[in-house]
Amino acid sequence: MTAPTSDGWQPASTGVHLQTPCPLCGALVPLPDPPAGGGQEPVGGGHARCSTCHAIVPVTVASETDGDVEDRDESARRVADEAVAAGSTVAWSLAEHLPAPGAGVTVVDLGMGRGGIANALRRLGYTVTGCEPSAYLCQLARASYLLGPETLTNTDPLTFIGEVEARHGTVAGVVLWHVLDRHERPIDVLRGAVGIARGGMLLVQFEVAGTVPRGAARVHPTPATLLHLAEEFELIPVRASVEGRRTLRALFEVPVDGIVDLDHDNRLDLDALDAAYRLASPVFAQLAPDPNAPVPSAPDPGADEAREPANSRSSDGA
Numbered sequence: 001m002t003a004p005t006s007d008g009w010q011p012a013s014t015g016v017h018l019q020t021p022c023p024l025c026g027a028l029v030p031l032p033d034p035p036a037g038g039g040q041e042p043v044g045g046g047h048a049r050c051s052t053c054h055a056i057v058p059v060t061v062a063s064e065t066d067g068d069v070e071d072r073d074e075s076a077r078r079v080a081d082e083a084v085a086a087g088s089t090v091a092w093s094l095a096e097h098l099p100a101p102g103a104g105v106t107v108v109d110l111g112m113g114r115g116g117i118a119n120a121l122r123r124l125g126y127t128v129t130g131c132e133p134s135a136y137l138c139q140l141a142r143a144s145y146l147l148g149p150e151t152l153t154n155t156d157p158l159t160f161i162g163e164v165e166a167r168h169g170t171v172a173g174v175v176l177w178h179v180l181d182r183h184e185r186p187i188d189v190l191r192g193a194v195g196i197a198r199g200g201m202l203l204v205q206f207e208v209a210g211t212v213p214r215g216a217a218r219v220h221p222t223p224a225t226l227l228h229l230a231e232e233f234e235l236i237p238v239r240a241s242v243e244g245r246r247t248l249r250a251l252f253e254v255p256v257d258g259i260v261d262l263d264h265d266n267r268l269d270l271d272a273l274d275a276a277y278r279l280a281s282p283v284f285a286q287l288a289p290d291p292n293a294p295v296p297s298a299p300d301p302g303a304d305e306a307r308e309p310a311n312s313r314s315s316d317g318a
Contacts, residue, residue, distance in 0.1 A: 023219040027052035054224035056209040087116030101125030110157040111179035115141030131160035161192035173201040181206040181217040197254040210283035223273035242276035
């Protein structure tokens with residue numbers, strides 16, 4: 001097989017298509033056919049679908065520097081109040097499934113960004129520790145929320161996971177906010193996050209494919225990807241949604257051990273999620289159907305009632 005090109009693509013053994021490893025599962029994903037006559041983007045806007053984990057893989061990925069993050073963040077400053085409110089909402093949705101705040105109850109934020117979610121969890125009384133590889137975002141988070149070195153470390157998630165294992169063993173919850181879709185080794189990050197969250201909760205969020213023109217996302221998980229990850233890592237899907245036509249968010253329970261019976265424990269309405277993702281993504285419907293995607297199962301209407309949250313709270317106070 002011919003050696004990969006500088007951007008990671010390599011010719012398939014047939015010589016007909018180019019292929020690239022899926023960043024999320026490693027399976028080879030064919031490059032979309034080039035446009036006839038040139039000058040136009042291929043079908044799907046330069047995206048391909050992985051037939052193993054069902055994620056959408058961009059043909060090209062923009063490398064994002066701290067300068068890019070700073071430029072992009074200028075617009076975010078104008079909606080700072082909304083960002084604070086969003087962080088509080090996310091914190092509440094996670095806290096519903098966590099033990100009550102107290103000694104030994106730690107939440108890890110791998111990719112803290114501007115610090116909104118971490119700050120909201122701290123305001124609810126939780127001990128929060130986390131990392132952020134962008135020096136600029138670390139500076140912004142420390143200035144905005146007075147996050148000290150015991151809370152925020154400027155390092156990569158994989159490095160930080162090892163530090164968490166050494167200090168805490170396992171934790172009550174892990175947040176992966178736009179980490180798996182941007183990290184060079186997302187499957188290693190997810191494996192490490194699952195390891196430190198045994199017996200706890202895992203909250204993840206991804207960009208919807210095609211919603212950010214200059215996005216640095218390396219992969220875009222779809223609703224079917226959530227079930228693939230649940231089966232691969234023995235997770236229990238608790239909740240998933242497409243938020244603001246921009247992001248796919250999911251909450252998983254991480255059992256201490258044992259194999260999860262997805263036929264029994266799957267509480268995701270895959271049909272509804274697919275419909276919401278299709279409305280949000282300008283490329284989802286253009287890609288060829290995925291013949292290996294899981295068949296949606298009928299949602300259990302009594303699942304939510306049967307599942308009592310570990311720590312119910314009123315939305316009127318922290």
